[in-house]
Amino acid sequence: MSRFKAGAVHAVQRCADVINAASRGDGALTEALHASGEDVTDLTTEQARHLRDSATALRAIAAAGSLTEACELLNTVLAGCRAPRLTAHEGTTPWHLHIDSDDAEWGEWFLASSAMALAITITETQQPPLGICQGTDCDNVFATHSPGRTRRYCSPTCSTRARVAAHRSRVTRAPSINASGQYI
Ligand SMILES: [Zn+2]
Numbered sequence: 479m480s481r482f483k484a485g486a487v488h489a490v491q492r493c494a495d496v497i498n499a500a501s502r503g504d505g506a507l508t509e510a511l512h513a514s515g516e517d518v519t520d521l522t523t524e525q526a527r528h529l530r531d532s533a534t535a536l537r538a539i540a541a542a543g544s545l546t547e548a549c550e551l552l553n554t555v556l557a558g559c560r561a562p563r564l565t566a567h568e569g570t571t572p573w574h575l576h577i578d579s580d581d582a583e584w585g586e587w588f589l590a591s592s593a594m595a596l597a598i599t600i601t602e603t604q605q606p607p608l609g610i611c612q613g614t615d616c617d618n619v620f621a622t623h624s625p626g627r628t629r630r631y632c633s634p635t636c637s638t639r640a641r642v643a644a645h646r647s648r649v650t651r652a653p654s655i656n657a658s659g660q661y662i
Pocket of ligand 1: 611612613616617618631632633636
């Protein structure tokens with residue numbers, strides 16, 4: 479896998495993790511960023527609020543009903559980002575693209591780096607890169623290409639729970655007959 483593609487895969491996963499953390503409070507946001515390798519200690523209230531705004535915009539892309547809708551929402555986000563520029567962060571990293579400001583706060587950086595990774599992933603796969611878990615009482619966002627995850631659920635836990643619930647409803651539901659005389 480190229481460094482470019484590996485970076486996008488990592489950023490899409492981080493995007494999902496931070497969106498999910500945003501609904502669990504500021505401490506969870508810090509933890510999610512830290513777990514993805516970012517050097518963050520404590521977020522100010524303002525930084526956390528900006529990150530949650532970015533997470534809301536990105537969650538809408540995950541909730542899109544089609545690839546076209548996801549791309550249109552993503553285009554709106556990209557239109558709000560800076561013009562692309564190459565940087566090596568003064569020789570400390572390989573050259574790569576940025577579409578945020580030099581002095582971007584966490585919220586701007588998160589939105590811009592996620593948007594670019596989502597755009598790269600869509601170009602590569604022609605699939606929505608994020609989904610929302612179909613599990614009962616779960617609205618976690620997941621990266622559709624994460625290993626070990628299915629396309630409909632955020633985790634094996636939600637997938638198993640849904641399978642058990644579907645089985646139970648089949649077992650307990652009394653058969654009924656529709657207008658054409660078929661059992662439904
Ligand atoms: Zn779930």
